[in-house]
Amino acid sequence: MAPEVFLAEEKMNPLLPAWPEVIIGLLCFFIVFGILGKKLLPSIEKVLGERRDAIEGGMKRADAAQAEAQALLEQYRAELAEARHEAARITEHAREQGAALITEMREEGQRQREAIVAAGHAQIEADKKQATAVLRQDVGSLASQLASRIVGESLEDHARQSGVIDRFLDELESKAVAAQGASK
Numbered sequence: 001m002a003p004e005v006f007l008a009e010e011k012m013n014p015l016l017p018a019w020p021e022v023i024i025g026l027l028c029f030f031i032v033f034g035i036l037g038k039k040l041l042p043s044i045e046k047v048l049g050e051r052r053d054a055i056e057g058g059m060k061r062a063d064a065a066q067a068e069a070q071a072l073l074e075q076y077r078a079e080l081a082e083a084r085h086e087a088a089r090i091t092e093h094a095r096e097q098g099a100a101l102i103t104e105m106r107e108e109g110q111r112q113r114e115a116i117v118a119a120g121h122a123q124i125e126a127d128k129k130q131a132t133a134v135l136r137q138d139v140g141s142l143a144s145q146l147a148s149r150i151v152g153e154s155l156e157d158h159a160r161q162s163g164v165i166d167r168f169l170d171e172l173e174s175k176a177v178a179a180q181g182a183s184k
Contacts, residue, residue, distance in 0.1 A: 140165035 143165060
């Protein structure tokens with residue numbers, strides 16, 4: 001009985017399966033592996049390839065977009081620098097025009113001032129001549145009245161009176177001019 005017990009024990013060992021089960025199991029394994037390799041593996045490879053292409057294409061597109069963005073940034077910076085330069089040039093031009101305008105306005109003001117001063121001098125000279133003429137008349141008239149009172153006769157002859165008065169005033173003026181020339 002001992003050998004039968006030993007055989008029964010061999011059949012019951014779970015670690016050592018029977019050879020027909022191993023062969024059937026290996027056969028089923030290779031059939032399933034073959035079906036998976038023929039049907040499922042190409043599909044998996046195809047999906048993985050598409051995903052790889054999508055990732056690489058996305059990265060290329062991202063790199064291209066980044067390069068384009070960098071180029072646009074450089075272009076905008078260049079345009080901004082050019083705009084700043086143009087603004088500085090316009091400001092300097094306006095400053096120069098303002099300075100020229102101020103100079104021109106000062107010159108115009110100087111010309112107007114000189115014209116006003118010249119007109120004032122001319123008016124003063126005209127007023128002086130008019131005052132001198134009126135003063136001569138009044139002095140002549142007063143002198144004739146005074147002389148008439150002193151002499152006791154009427155000195156009403158205007159021609160003679162004007163001649164005497166003019167001669168007298170001319171002598172006074174020449175003495176005044178001589179005195180001014182000597183004092184300078």
